[in-house]
Amino acid sequence: MPTSSGQSEQAVFRALADPTRRALLDALYGSDGQSVSQLAARFPDMSRFGVMKHLAVLTEADLVVSSRRGRTKLHFLNPVPIAEIADRWISKYAQPFSTGLLELRDSVERAHPAPSAQERA
Incomplete structure (x- = not known):
């Protein structure tokens, strides 16, 4: 049975396996604290919903953390x-x-x- 640590490693590897998710992490590394709209603007061939799905995988792997600022939800890179x-x-x-x-x-x-x-x- 996988350990919690093993499951979190698996989630990180799964998240990093996709080039779009790696590009999202690069975008947050370049300018931390972006909204979904700001991130979606970097990927014109992808819908806003598609960006949100990728962010959900990154959040599940704890590579991205979010914080609300008023009505805006900002996303931050977690390098840990x-x-x-x-x-x-x-x-x-x-x-x-x-x-x-x-x-x-x-x-x-x-x-x-x-x-x-x-x-x-």
Whole structure:
């Protein structure tokens, strides 16, 4: 049975799988706190209802949070779930490669030390 954390990761991956939803996140990253109308204006080939459906998926994944300002509902990017995915799925796999590259650099620098300022002059 999937854990709550696993279910939230699945929702984030599902939300990020769609290019339109990624474009909506990019739009909010560029200018946070936009209304549905403002976001829909960026996608002329999509209806306002279509944008709302994509925002619902992003909200379900906690990638977008909304706040009312009077009669207007503004949408804001929440980068925390993406950071959690990066920590869980990217950092641990990149770390061995980074460590290996640092060790290689150190080894090369030990074998071929950089000339001192006096040696360069």
